[in-house]
Amino acid sequence: MKPLSAHTAHAYRIAVIAFHAFTQLVRMKVFYFLAFFALILIASNFFNLPQHEGPEAAGVDVLRAIKSWSLGAMTLFSVVLSIVSTALLLPKDVEDRTLYTILAKPVPRLDYLAGKLLGVMLLVFVSMAMMDVLMTGILHIRTDMVLSDQMAFAQANGWTAGEMESLKKDILAQGPSASLHGAVFAVFLRASIIASLALLISTFSTSTLFTTIIAFLIYFIGHFQADARAAFLSQEAGMSDGFFAKIITLLVALVMPDFQLFNVIDAVIEGQFLPWVIVGKLTLMALFYAVFYTIASWLIFAKKEF
Amino acid sequence: MSESIPAVEIRHLVKDFKTSFKRQPLRAVDDVSIRIMPGEVYGLIGPNGSGKSTAMKALLGLVAPSSGDCAIFGKDSLKVDSRNEVGFLPENPYFYKHLSGKETLEFYGRLCGIRGATLKDRVAELLDLVGLEDASHRRIGGYSKGMLQRIGLAQALIQKPRLVILDEPTAGVDPIGSREIRDLIFKLREQGITVFLCSHLLEQVQEVCDHVGIIFRGKMIKEGTLEDLIAIEDQTELILKDADPALIAEIEALIARDARAELIRSGKPRTTLERLFLRETGKIS
Numbered sequence: 398m399k400p401l402s403a404h405t406a407h408a409y410r411i412a413v414i415a416f417h418a419f420t421q422l423v424r425m426k427v428f429y430f431l432a433f434f435a436l437i438l439i440a441s442n443f444f445n446l447p448q449h450e451g452p453e454a455a456g457v458d459v460l461r462a463i464k465s466w467s468l469g470a471m472t473l474f475s476v477v478l479s480i481v482s483t484a485l486l487l488p489k490d491v492e493d494r495t496l497y498t499i500l501a502k503p504v505p506r507l508d509y510l511a512g513k514l515l516g517v518m519l520l521v522f523v524s525m526a527m528m529d530v531l532m533t534g535i536l537h538i539r540t541d542m543v544l545s546d547q548m549a550f551a552q553a554n555g556w557t558a559g560e561m562e563s564l565k566k567d568i569l570a571q572g573p574s575a576s577l578h579g580a581v582f583a584v585f586l587r588a589s590i591i592a593s594l595a596l597l598i599s600t601f602s603t604s605t606l607f608t609t610i611i612a613f614l615i616y617f618i619g620h621f622q623a624d625a626r627a628a629f630l631s632q633e634a635g636m637s638d639g640f641f642a643k644i645i646t647l648l649v650a651l652v653m654p655d656f657q658l659f660n661v662i663d664a665v666i667e668g669q670f671l672p673w674v675i676v677g678k679l680t681l682m683a684l685f686y687a688v689f690y691t692i693a694s695w696l697i698f699a700k701k702e703f
Numbered sequence: 704m705s706e707s708i709p710a711v712e713i714r715h716l717v718k719d720f721k722t723s724f725k726r727q728p729l730r731a732v733d734d735v736s737i738r739i740m741p742g743e744v745y746g747l748i749g750p751n752g753s754g755k756s757t758a759m760k761a762l763l764g765l766v767a768p769s770s771g772d773c774a775i776f777g778k779d780s781l782k783v784d785s786r787n788e789v790g791f792l793p794e795n796p797y798f799y800k801h802l803s804g805k806e807t808l809e810f811y812g813r814l815c816g817i818r819g820a821t822l823k824d825r826v827a828e829l830l831d832l833v834g835l836e837d838a839s840h841r842r843i844g845g846y847s848k849g850m851l852q853r854i855g856l857a858q859a860l861i862q863k864p865r866l867v868i869l870d871e872p873t874a875g876v877d878p879i880g881s882r883e884i885r886d887l888i889f890k891l892r893e894q895g896i897t898v899f900l901c902s903h904l905l906e907q908v909q910e911v912c913d914h915v916g917i918i919f920r921g922k923m924i925k926e927g928t929l930e931d932l933i934a935i936e937d938q939t940e941l942i943l944k945d946a947d948p949a950l951i952a953e954i955e956a957l958i959a960r961d962a963r964a965e966l967i968r969s970g971k972p973r974t975t976l977e978r979l980f981l982r983e984t985g986k987i988s
Binding site for chain 2 (some may be wrong): 414497500
């Protein structure tokens, strides 16, 4: 057996821990939630929103409902999964003393943390991918149904070819699209940030419950962070030149992510196009916070005694 | 040259733990020094809470010394690379319940950078060594205490370490399991692997260790080779088999004639309850 180089050895160990964490969570039967997701998806087909538009838009609201319910369920599952799994894995290893046996091997503590986090991210990614496939499948079938109904309606009412083409385009915009996959990826990115935050909290927390509660609190605060920052800045600017306010808000933004940036998901539900630049920005943001929180976790975990 | 480097070198180790606000820190280990040469089997004995496990954890870098230092084969134990040469079995280990015995060994092997056919062969070899081939595909969650200790010992040996640290290796294990673990320690000694174990089961330590340290309230109070520590220099033991009562009377008469010698006790030696149990259950003849 050829020995691995130092960098490859780190990557190999991280991958071993990540796949193990993934297997551990899978064997905890977390994928059972997919059955619930399928139920939600089927239920969303029968959920009738009050219709304010004409008969030419009939069925389009169902497509929106499918997307809205699916992405909502994905958000809920991904956030719960990322917080609970991360909050559970680390304290469980300490409690069961399995951590002793791992750290007694030539495993740097950073590799251990990175492996655990990547394992959770892998689980969330696979879950999201499976839910995406389910959603796209249902949406595809339903879009075809709506399209054939609407085309029949247009033909019966003597619509011109141009009008029919425009209607078709409008309906297809509500169907499966690359933007929809981009929105699912954004849900995954948001869950990744939350998982890395939960990892940081679990390095100093004394219980899984504490980690879970604090992570959920920060998740909710993250949705109001931008508004609070803007309000604070406008207030401060009136009193002084706002220098300290800017520093404080910069620090807040550094430590606490602004989850409002993920509101693009709502625009996709409405059938709008999601530019790839936005997806790129969200990816960079998620990467920044994942690395930032992991390094912060390591700084605490490296000093921790067992 | 490498044989002159101690397998374990603990120098003036002190470990204080912070307690609640305004209270004095708790000194778990107080100026303990231990030196174990390659191939030795060293037993650290002491009552519960005497600092044995803390000393072991400091040696593995799981706790940082308040003062003093620890080294494994000359490498600072706070550095990760010192762990290449060491295998550790903690007290009452619980491995991942969702993995089978084989998967557990594969996981620990991969953490040590072992891969492919080498890993497969090593896992098979260790399962054979600890006698768990038949249970290798069973989930760890269904293992008995003795099986857990044996798989724990196997994971400690996965990367062929030169030093094995065992914290209470037979805690909670029945006499048969305890015997099997003791036999494994003998096998390790035959292979030239250094063993550092801690236990409060004195008889067991006496059976396997050649060096012993006694730790009490964090301080090392006695240390040396087992022979030096337990031999009663002014007494001699003579055990006879199938001796005629007349012969015994003759020996006693001889002793009585000597001006200095004194017969302290004579009678039938007793077996231990453990040996009786093992003989009756067919584990030894």
